[in-house]
Amino acid sequence: MSKAFLIDTTRCTACRGCQLACKEWYELPANKTKQVGTHQNPPDLNANNYKLVRFNEHLDGETITWNFFPDQCRHCIEPPCQGAADTVEEGAVIKDEATGAVIFTDKMAQFSTEDLDYVRESCPYDIPRWDAKTKRPAKCVMCIDRVREGMLPACVLACPTGTMNFGERSEMLALAKERLAKVKKDHPNAMLADQEDVSVIYLLAEAPERYHTKAVAQAPARNTRKQLFASVRSSLTSVSKS
Template identity: 60%
Template sequence: MPKTFLVDTTRCTACRGCQLACKEWHDLPANHTKQLGTHQNPPDLNPNNLKIVRFHEYLDEQGNVVWNFFPEQCRHCLTPPCVDVADMAVPGAMIQDKKTGAVLATEKSSQLSEEDAQAVQDACPYNIPRRDPKNGRLTKCDMCIDRVSAGMQPICVKTCPTGAMVFGEREELLPVAKKRLEVAKKRWPKAFLADMEDVSVIYLLADTKDKYYEFAAFM
């Protein structure tokens, strides 16, 4: 069974510890950014940010301001379309680790033509891979495969101070996810587990996906 993350967004305070820890562990440099009127920074995933915390603010029916946070990363799909599409052009450019289920962009991804790299990006239902203009490699969350293979937790999970993220064996995590959903529904009746049957990074959302961002859930 693949490894699985549960990301309970109802517990996320948008501290961005996970975002920063991911950068530090992967030795990724800072980006030059501008203040765009939101705390979301940088504005999007990029080769230096394999994880970003998305912010979405809106007024509810009572006129109250609601702020939703979404720590975004690759979902490590159980049947990853990015691997299928990459294989048609450059076999091995994207692979799925059998033991953990981690979906990885390899050095071979730099051999993809512009069109083929775009096709891989377009195949992703969550709009995750980004191409590094410096070396042509596709970049995305690697499940901290080095840590996980050594029996450690992904650094974003280890860093999270609120318990919003949990990582473990799929068969152990699914009952935890369902239990958390049951509790969440008492306060947020529209809460749901996004695409639970298809992904290894399961998000518990308090509201419909449009209250987070375009690619928060596929179904």
């Protein structure tokens, strides 16, 4: 059985411990940022931030509500990025059988800009970001080096509130359903985002759009077969040549 995260957003205080722990473990450099009217920092995912706690503020009547969303690669069960990359070169994106981690390999350094854009656009969660140093997209790798040694991912270990959870997929699904039942008592619209399609399962107390525009997949995550991408790509190429 592969591994999975459960991210219970109802417990997130936006301390950003997970975001910083990820940067520290991978020794990622700081980003030069500027104030753009939000506490969210940096403004978006980038090659130096595999994880980002997104801030969304809502005014409901006279009540201000904050919805925090620790964004990262979802490590899809059937990765669309793998299907897209395979149309360029087999093995450029791999999925580790033991953990379910989706990994971008060094083969992607040979991809053209068009190919890299194609892979990124295939992601229904808009996760991959170009890394000029490695010449390939950058994203969360499930701390596969730590997990293989029996350790928790850095973000999970750093979380002080129980927002971040990690373990066997079956255990995380059971925990997710248990917590969802409790949350629904106060938030009847609570849900588990794309639980059948991903290995990073979010528990949301409210509608997904109140957290992030890509909180749930923007395209069917299961339509990821290599032949589907090959067919679509062939059609686009034919149109561009006509």
